[in-house]
Amino acid sequence: MANVYWIKGRSESLRKNAVSKIDALLNLKELARLVNPDESLAIKINLSELGYTHYLPPVIIGALFSKTRAMGAKSLVTDSCSLFKGSKFDGYSWMDSALLLGFSNGDIFQNQMMQTAGYTSEEGKFREGDGEYLAGAEIGSLLTDTGNLIVVSHVTAHPLLGLAGAIKNLGLGFLTRSGQLKIHGRLEISIDDQACNHCGDCVPFCPTGAISGEPGKVSFDLRMCNRCLGCYVSCPNRAIGIRPEGIPEYQKCVVDAAHTVKKHLSGQAFYINFLTSVTPQSDDYPFSDIPFIPDLGIIASEDPVAVDWATYQMIVRSPGIPGSIAQDLDVLEKGQDKIRAITDQTPVEMLEYAEKMRLGSKDFKFLSGP
Numbered sequence: 288m289a290n291v292y293w294i295k296g297r298s299e300s301l302r303k304n305a306v307s308k309i310d311a312l313l314n315l316k317e318l319a320r321l322v323n324p325d326e327s328l329a330i331k332i333n334l335s336e337l338g339y340t341h342y343l344p345p346v347i348i349g350a351l352f353s354k355t356r357a358m359g360a361k362s363l364v365t366d367s368c369s370l371f372k373g374s375k376f377d378g379y380s381w382m383d384s385a386l387l388l389g390f391s392n393g394d395i396f397q398n399q400m401m402q403t404a405g406y407t408s409e410e411g412k413f414r415e416g417d418g419e420y421l422a423g424a425e426i427g428s429l430l431t432d433t434g435n436l437i438v439v440s441h442v443t444a445h446p447l448l449g450l451a452g453a454i455k456n457l458g459l460g461f462l463t464r465s466g467q468l469k470i471h472g473r474l475e476i477s478i479d480d481q482a483c484n485h486c487g488d489c490v491p492f493c494p495t496g497a498i499s500g501e502p503g504k505v506s507f508d509l510r511m512c513n514r515c516l517g518c519y520v521s522c523p524n525r526a527i528g529i530r531p532e533g534i535p536e537y538q539k540c541v542v543d544a545a546h547t548v549k550k551h552l553s554g555q556a557f558y559i560n561f562l563t564s565v566t567p568q569s570d571d572y573p574f575s576d577i578p579f580i581p582d583l584g585i586i587a588s589e590d591p592v593a594v595d596w597a598t599y600q601m602i603v604r605s606p607g608i609p610g611s612i613a614q615d616l617d618v619l620e621k622g623q624d625k626i627r628a629i630t631d632q633t634p635v636e637m638l639e640y641a642e643k644m645r646l647g648s649k650d651f652k653f654l655s656g657p
């Protein structure tokens with residue numbers, strides 16, 4: 288049974304400010320043993336889409352990076368490119384976005400920020416797995432050179448998984464574009480002709496030409512669609528839907544991919560979920576609504592299932608924030624499932640399948656940190 292640590296969200300003094308909580312994390316025995324002189328250490332983050340403004344600030348990631356470097360580890364910070372034509376579609380725009388988001392490459396991160404699957408998002412190869420839904424996955428080349436891994440997730444609601452946390456970050460964030468698209472291939476999108484006003488906002492996000500035209504005259508040809516979901520995250524009128532039939536299998540494929548990544552990681556992994564600025568949209572959206580629960584702090588464990596299960600439980604047990612979507616949906620009370628209300632999904636089935644696949648366990652020992 289794994290330990291799950293909770294470091295509370297409040298910062299009450301200089302000695303207990305947000306950055307000092309990184310020291311508390313690095314003192315945990317399960318994390319400390321991953322940070323070793325001259326051993327490579329990848330810090331996997333969620334680099335957000337430009338326009339999403341509630342992302343985990345670079346000062347936190349920078350503290351984790353610089354402190355692990357000071358401990359002698361060969362640390363680097365990494366994430367994948369996006370599937371749709373947003374602000375981080377390829378290596379060039381990914382790096383531009385990193386700089387604009389404040390991940391100052393030279394000053395804080397010492398030029399050690401890189402994509403998990405290279406500049407093209409296609410550098411990697413198929414690695415076999417043991418999943419019931421995926422026989423393996425195209426995994427980015429960076430994993431080959433990674434010794435130990437810290438998966439740092441900014442927790443949010445997620446339209447397909449219910450919860451964006453450790454499993455999503457591990458399962459999707461290390462795959463090549465082709466590998467991710469195989470999982471997205473389980474999905475089907477739909478267009479509500481009544482809701483679409485041909486505003487054209489989705490056109491620049493579409494990488495395949497399935498959507499074309501200009502404001503006032505937008506055309507759709509879904510035969511060309513690769514289910515990247517660029518239209519879904521960019522449409523202001525909810526005219527794009529995701530058919531529910533494919534979602535359960537999508538969730539299990541993400542678990543299978545996470546299992547495959549873990550299988551081919553040469554070292555050990557540790558998972559840190561930040562429950563701060565928990566928004567209804569994930570970091571992949573080009574906008575972010577205000578958070579729907581208060582900042583609850585940090586949940587951390589060496590078990591990705593336990594860390595996500597504890598995270599989900601904490602969100603459900605938290606009160607919602609008045610004026611947020613939690614009030615719109617009438618789920619302000621403690622114990623009401625805000626994740627389900629917002630996304631129509633929960634991570635329960637996904638985590639039960641992850642447990643079945645022995646990716647981790649929902650049983651854990653909960654320890655309150657400093």
Ligand code: SF4
Pocket residue numbers: 371476492493494495496497498509511512513514515516517518519
């Ligand atoms: S139509 Fe298909 S390919 Fe184009 S943005 Fe939407 S999901 Fe992506």
Ligand code: SF4
Pocket residue numbers: 482483484485486487488489490505518521522523524525526527
């Ligand atoms: S963004 Fe939405 S409303 Fe605008 S053209 Fe695309 S589908 Fe239609």
